[in-house]
Amino acid sequence: MAQQHIHCIVNNCHYWSQGNKCVANEILIASDQFGNQYADRVDATMVKQLSPTPVNSCMESCCKSFVPKGSGEINQDGIKKQSM
Numbered sequence: 341m342a343q344q345h346i347h348c349i350v351n352n353c354h355y356w357s358q359g360n361k362c363v364a365n366e367i368l369i370a371s372d373q374f375g376n377q378y379a380d381r382v383d384a385t386m387v388k389q390l391s392p393t394p395v396n397s398c399m400e401s402c403c404k405s406f407v408p409k410g411s412g413e414i415n416q417d418g419i420k421k422q423s424m
């Protein structure tokens with residue numbers, strides 16, 4: 341299977357890497373409302389327990405896995421960097 345890449349230009353994220361790549365081993369995209377409502381630990385590692393959150397446009401969705409580079413919150417959600 342061809343390797344998939346997530347391209348991301350949010351370069352202050354812990355998972356961002358050179359060439360505008362996301363190197364998280366998994367991420368969760370959700371509605372902005374969901375992102376606002378749930379704590380950082382609610383993320384891709386809990387996906388089987390989460391209900392879908394429809395949106396009307398890209399402006400209403402967010403990357404729930406974003407965590408600022410150097411932040412103390414990096415380990416809250418159990419997401420790891422991929423070994424490249």
Ligand code: SF4
Binds near residue numbers: 348349363364405
């Ligand atoms: S976790 Fe989300 S915001 Fe962070 S680099 Fe990956 S796609 Fe971008």
